[in-house]
Ligand SMILES: NC(=O)c1ccc[n+]([C@@H]2O[C@H](COP(=O)([O-])OP(=O)(O)OC[C@H]3O[C@@H](n4cnc5c(N)ncnc54)[C@H](O)[C@@H]3O)[C@@H](O)[C@H]2O)c1
């Protein structure tokens with residue numbers, strides 16, 4: 001039963017985006033502290049090291065570099081928290097994808113809420129702005145959401161790095177961002193409490209809607225720019241949609257079945273090679289089926305997904321010929337206590353999710369056949 005009646009919008013105090021922005025990291029970090037632990041995985045260090053090292057040195061910020069292991073698990077959080085303690089850091093910076101950023105947020109919290117900076121080098125998720133982290137088991141299955149006192153103090157996105165990444169990342173980010181509006185409107189209609197702790201404001205709902213409109217208008221152009229590894233206005237707009245609009249939209253409006261089903265999908269080893277937004281996109285389709293979305297709405301979703309290159313069938317995320325028990329296991333995980341699936345305005349069971357996954361898959365296949 002939802003008893004919260006206050007509206008709430010939370011966000012980071014500063015968002016910086018542009019080609020070459022990583023070279024400004026030092027000047028922004030210097031306003032937050034003087035001793036930074038910076039974590040990034042080995043491959044990300046390979047292309048950010050120079051900009052990070054030089055800009056922090058120029059700003060007089062002490063730097064401890066840490067190689068992130070690649071998964072946001074409690075073990076990895078504890079390990080890097082110890083590194084930050086040892087260094088006496090007053091700022092933690094996470095550079096890379098959603099997992100590195102979530103880990104930095106969790107480390108910041110564990111260190112008594114020292115300043116946190118998220119510097120995404122891909123526009124693959126809406127993790128950079130939120131005041132929460134998604135914690136996984138060592139096996140890579142969803143474990144829990146961890147909520148923090150505040151959003152990152154700074155989000156800094158270098159769009160030259162975003163454009164330099166394989167286009168699959170920004171496309172996957174579009175999958176994460178596409179879900180935002182569909183989940184937001186469910187939560188608003190059902191008056192559900194968002195992750196932020198209150199009902200949605202008109203502002204957060206408008207951001208979620210703008211996120212959807214931006215994807216529809218510029219998604220295809222952005223994908224093509226990303227394939228050419230160039231920064232264009234469309235790539236800038238979609239980077240902002242995937243990162244800022246989706247981030248504020250989901251956190252202050254709420255998640256629903258699309259993300260619950262994503263979390264359910266993570267119990268299947270078959271989908272572990274897939275990206276977050278790709279799995280979320282299958283969750284969005286299943287949510288639309290559960291809602292009884294009309295044909296026009298389903299076609300808008302399918303047309304967009306196919307145009308930008310997001311998966312719409314189970315086979316496309318590695319779930320080839322799933323048996324009933326596999327689908328029910330996903331459904332059970334998606335309906336676990338506390339899952340955002342329960343933000344739907346009706347009771348959702350594991351059976352309903354198994355059916356919606358199958359029906360969505362069959363419809364997407366038929367749509368693909370018809371449209372070539
Ligand atoms: N906390 C939140 O609010 C929130 C929201 C959405 C998603 N998430 C989480 O985010 C995670 C998914 O993040 P992800 O999809 O970014 O994947 P990821 O963080 O698991 O992996 C990113 C990969 O991209 C590589 N990479 C980074 N920048 C690159 C570049 N410029 N060029 C080439 N490669 C680059 C990295 O080396 C890494 O291998 C999941 O754990 C998900 O639960 C959290």
Ligand SMILES: [Zn+2]
Nearest residue numbers: 126176276280
């Ligand atoms: Zn997401």
